Amino acid sequence: xxxxxxxxxxxxxxxxxxxxxxxxxxxxxxxxxxxxxxxxxxxxxxxxxxxxxxxxxxxxxxxxxxxxxxxxxxxxxxxxxxxxxxxxxxxxxxxxxxxxxxxxxxxxxxxxxxxxxxxxxxxxxxxxxxxxxxxxxxxxxxxxxxxxxxxxxxxxxxxxxxxxxxxxxxxxxxxxxxxxxxxxxxxxxxxxxxxxxxxxxxxxxxxxxxxxxxxxxxxxxxxxxxxxxxxxxxxxxxxxxxxxxxxxxxxxxxxxxxxxxxxxxxxxxxxxxxxxxxxxxxxxxxxxxxxxxxxxxxxxxxxxxxxxxxxxxxxxxxxxxxxxxxxxxxxxxxxxxxxxxxxxxxxxxxxxxxxxxxxxxxxxxxxxxxxxxx
Numbered sequence: 606x607x608x609x610x611x612x613x614x615x616x617x618x619x620x621x622x623x624x625x626x627x628x629x630x631x632x633x634x635x636x637x638x639x640x641x642x643x644x645x646x647x648x649x650x651x652x653x654x655x656x657x658x659x660x661x662x663x664x665x666x667x668x669x670x671x672x673x674x675x676x677x678x679x680x681x682x683x684x685x686x687x688x689x690x691x692x693x694x695x696x697x698x699x700x701x702x703x704x705x706x707x708x709x710x711x712x713x714x715x716x717x718x719x720x721x722x723x724x725x726x727x728x729x730x731x732x733x734x735x736x737x738x739x740x741x742x743x744x745x746x747x748x749x750x751x752x753x754x755x756x757x758x759x760x761x762x763x764x765x766x767x768x769x770x771x772x773x774x775x776x777x778x779x780x781x782x783x784x785x786x787x788x789x790x791x792x793x794x795x796x797x798x799x800x801x802x803x804x805x806x807x808x809x810x811x812x813x814x815x816x817x818x819x820x821x822x823x824x825x826x827x828x829x830x831x832x833x834x835x836x837x838x839x840x841x842x843x844x845x846x847x848x849x850x851x852x853x854x855x856x857x858x859x860x861x862x863x864x865x866x867x868x869x870x871x872x873x874x875x876x877x878x879x880x881x882x883x884x885x886x887x888x889x890x891x892x893x894x895x896x897x898x899x900x901x902x903x904x905x906x907x908x909x910x911x912x913x914x915x916x917x918x919x920x921x922x923x924x925x926x927x928x929x930x931x932x933x934x935x936x937x938x939x940x941x942x943x944x945x946x947x948x949x950x951x952x953x954x955x956x957x958x959x960x961x962x963x964x965x966x967x968x969x970x971x972x973x974x975x976x977x978x979x
Contacts, residue, residue: 606642606669606695606697607692608642608665609693610647610665611688612683612686612688612706614662615647619679619680619683620680621658622835623680624806625652625656625657625658625807626638626651626676627653630654631653631654632720634716634722636675637716637721638650638651638674638676639651639652639673640671641670641671641718644669645663646661647661647666648660648661649662650724652722654722655840656804656838656840657837657839658807659836659838662834670695670697671719672718673718673720675716678713679713682704691704691706692705701715725826725838727824731793731794732821733792733794734818734819735772735787735821736790737814737815738814738816739789739790740812740819741809741812743774744763744774744805744809745809746783746785746936747763747775748763748776748805750776750783751777751778752777752779754778759842759847760777761801762799762801763775763800763805764776764797764798764846764849765798766796766797767792767797768791768795769791769793769794771786771790771791772786772787772790774786775846777847780926781933781971782969783967783968784965784966784967785966788964789963796823798828798841799843800839800841801842804828811835811837813833819832820832823841826841827840853952854952857954858918859917860943860945861890861943861944861945861946862941862958863914863941865937865940865941866940867912868895868897871910871912872886872897872927872934874910875899875908875909875927876899876931877908878900878906878907879899879900883973884926886898886924886930887922888922889920890914890916890921891916893913893914894911894912894914894916895911896911896912897910897911897912898910921946922975924972924975929970933968937955938957939959940958941957942956943955943956943958952970952972953969953972954969955967955968
């Protein structure tokens with residue numbers, strides 16, 4: 606069985622799905638790409654049992670056939686070849702793969718395609734379409750807050766809530782919570798899905814920058830995303846997501862409006878002087894002034910800066926983890942941000958002051974106890 610393909614075109618497709626392949630897979634066959642040739646089209650699959658990615662590209666071929674090709678050696682070979690047509694000769698009996706280029710010949714050992722796990726298919730679900738730019742934005746705005754605690758599996762994924770007229774993405778690690786909602790994407794159905802972080806990370810890396818509709822389907826156990834020649838299938842996290850709505854404080858009488866870049870840069874500088882274990886920075890609000898300070902008593906380091914702001918509420922002092930504040934402020938596009946507070950021991954709500962009418966972003970961050978009130 607033979608096929609001819611451009612080395613750079615094949616490399617591009619392999620690199621787009623290579624993130625799925627793990628170094629020490631549960632089943633050794635998963636260190637391979639599955640190659641399937643039919644009707645002049647090469648379909649390539651990569652899988653780790655939980656997530657699978659499938660891509661297609663046209664090739665010059667008369668035959669049909671399947672073989673599993675070793676991922677690492679194949680990628681390394683193609684990376685070091687100049688852009689040129691290469692001929693693959695596959696022997697389905699001995700599972701050997703021979704690659705012929707303009708001035709070289711490379712032989713590698715493949716495996717039996719029959720051992721490669723089958724990719725689940727979706728049945729009976731009505732698809733939802735979402736622009737690639739909107740999906741990429743939703744992933745970027747939430748993925749950094751996903752928990753890495755395997756003891757709480759539900760929180761190691763992003764909750765996707767589908768409703769008739771909106772789609773909501775939620776991520777939390779117990780210290781902060783991100784809720785990203787789009788009002789311009791209607792699912793026409795209601796469902797709650799928990800998508801694993803790895804699947805969304807892979808999707809984020811392959812979504813095209815130009816406007817492309819992404820089709821999403823799901824069943825009881827899997828979610829399916831498809832766009833252009835790319836498909837991603839992932840197993841859903843079968844757990845109950847925490848009731849995040851109850852955590853969001855409703856009454857927040859103290860409201861701070863401040864330039865986002867000024868606060869971001871100030872916290873970045875002040876955090877250098879914070880305790881390296883707690884990363885605690887202190888915000889003192891009074892009148893139209895915000896004092897940002899930090900101290901590390903172990904090393905007698907301290908720093909303080911005063912910023913001008915709009916503040917409506919009682920004078921108060923509250924502590925936050927600087928790393929969480931920095932990540933959140935870095936993920937807001939608005940020139941100004943609003944920070945809503947109730948008391949120093951209750952969560953603060955961070956949001957852009959100027960919001961897009963089709964989206965709503967809410968970031969919740971838990972405070973850290975300050976030394977002067979215990």
